[in-house]
Amino acid sequence: MEIKDTRVVEQQQQIKKLQKQNKKLQRFYDEYKRVCRNEEERIKELNCLYQIAQYVVIENDTDVALDKIVHIVPQGWQHTNESCARITFKDNKYHSSDFFESKVTQSEKISIDKKIVGAIEVFYQPELSLETNDPFLIEERDLLKGIANIISFYLRKQKDDENRKLIQQQLLHADRLASIGQLAAGVAHELNEPLGNILGLAQLSSKLSKLPNQAKKDLGKIEDCAIYSREIIKKLMEFSRQSNLCKEKIDLNELIENSITFLEARCIKEGIEIVKQYTKPITIIADPNQIKQVITNLTINATQAMKTGGKLIFNTRKDSKNAILSIEDTGIGIPCENISKTFMPFFTTKDVGEGTGLGLSVVYGIIKNHNGDIKVSSEPGKGTIFEVCLPLEGN
Numbered sequence: 001m002e003i004k005d006t007r008v009v010e011q012q013q014q015i016k017k018l019q020k021q022n023k024k025l026q027r028f029y030d031e032y033k034r035v036c037r038n039e040e041e042r043i044k045e046l047n048c049l050y051q052i053a054q055y056v057v058i059e060n061d062t063d064v065a066l067d068k069i070v071h072i073v074p075q076g077w078q079h080t081n082e083s084c085a086r087i088t089f090k091d092n093k094y095h096s097s098d099f100f101e102s103k104v105t106q107s108e109k110i111s112i113d114k115k116i117v118g119a120i121e122v123f124y125q126p127e128l129s130l131e132t133n134d135p136f137l138i139e140e141r142d143l144l145k146g147i148a149n150i151i152s153f154y155l156r157k158q159k160d161d162e163n164r165k166l167i168q169q170q171l172l173h174a175d176r177l178a179s180i181g182q183l184a185a186g187v188a189h190e191l192n193e194p195l196g197n198i199l200g201l202a203q204l205s206s207k208l209s210k211l212p213n214q215a216k217k218d219l220g221k222i223e224d225c226a227i228y229s230r231e232i233i234k235k236l237m238e239f240s241r242q243s244n245l246c247k248e249k250i251d252l253n254e255l256i257e258n259s260i261t262f263l264e265a266r267c268i269k270e271g272i273e274i275v276k277q278y279t280k281p282i283t284i285i286a287d288p289n290q291i292k293q294v295i296t297n298l299t300i301n302a303t304q305a306m307k308t309g310g311k312l313i314f315n316t317r318k319d320s321k322n323a324i325l326s327i328e329d330t331g332i333g334i335p336c337e338n339i340s341k342t343f344m345p346f347f348t349t350k351d352v353g354e355g356t357g358l359g360l361s362v363v364y365g366i367i368k369n370h371n372g373d374i375k376v377s378s379e380p381g382k383g384t385i386f387e388v389c390l391p392l393e394g395n
Helices: 001-056 062-076 138-205 213-239 253-271 288-304 360-368
Strands: 083-089 092-095 105-112 115-124 248-251 272-277 283-286 310-319 322-329 373-379 381-389
Touching: 001 062, 001 083, 001 138, 062 083, 062 092, 062 115, 062 138, 083 283, 092 310, 105 138, 115 360, 138 213, 213 381, 248 253, 248 288, 253 288, 253 310, 283 288, 283 381, 288 360, 288 381, 322 360, 360 373
Parallel strands: 272 310
Antiparallel strands: 083 092, 083 115, 105 115, 248 283, 310 322, 322 381, 373 381
C-alpha cells in the first residue's frame, strides 16, 4: 500500500508539473497570438496610411482624393467589416461604403492654418460596445490623428496651389490688360484727329444753304457716328489711364448717393429694390468724377442684369488700409467661363448696339489708376458682386 500511495503521489506531482508547464505554454501561446494580432493590426494601419499618402501625392482633385481616402480608412481598424468612416470638409461630406451612424464613434478635427475646416469620423456597429465601453484601440486613436494630419497637409497644399494659380492668372490678366491699354492709347491718339475733321466737316456741310433734305439727314448720321466714335475713344483713353487725375478728399458714402440719385427712379420703375448698407465715415483721396463714373458704370451694369426686377445692394466698409465698396445684384449672373474676361475691352454678352464692351474696362482702368483693386464673383442665376478697394485717406 505504501508503494502504491507513493506512486499515486508521484503521478499527481507529475500531473501538476505538466499542468503548470501547459499553463506556461498557454501563456506563451496567448502572448504569441497577441503579438501576431498586434503585428497584423500595425500592418493594417501602415498599409492604410501608405494608401492614403499615395492619393495625397498623386491626386490633384480634392473631391476625388477625399472620396478615395474615406473608403480606405475602415481598412486600418481592428473590426474592418463592422466599421465605416465619414470625412466632412466645409459643406461637403464623403462616406465610405455601407455607411451608417452610431454612438460608438471616434473623431479628429481637420484644420488649415489653425482654422478648423472639417473632421474625420470612424463608426463601429453598436454591438461592439457591449463587451467594453470603448472598443477602439489606443493605436487606432493615434492612427486617426495621423490621417487627420495627412488630410490637413493635403488641403493646405491644395490651397497654396490654388492661390499660386490665382496669382499667376491675375498677373497674366494684368499684363494682358496693360498691353491692350498701350495699344488702345496709340489707336485713340491716331483716330482722334481724323474723327475731329470728319465731325467738323459734317457740321459745316450741314449749314450750307439749299442742301437737300436727304443730304442733311445723311450728314446728321455722320455727325452722330463721329460723336459716338469719339465717346469710344474717350473710354479707351480712360481705360489706358491717359487722362489726368484731379484728386481731392471725398466721402465715399456721399459720392455713392450723388452717383445713383438719377438712377434710383429708373430702378424703381424696373422693379429693382435699392438697399444701402453704409459704414460711416469713409474718407478717401480720389478723383470724384472718375470714381463717380465707376459707381455709375457698375450700377448700370447691375440694373441691366435684372431685366425682371430684383435687389441692388450697396455696401461700404473699411479695413486698416482700404475703403471697400461692394455692389451686389440678384440678376442673371456671369457664366464661369466669362469671369476672367469681365474687364477685357470690347468683351460683351449684350446684343449688338446695346453696348461697346468698354464700361467695365474703363472701371478697371480708373481703379488701377487710383492704386486700388476690383474683384468680381458671380453665380449664374443668382447674381453678381463687384468689390472695389480704394486706399483710405493717409494710405
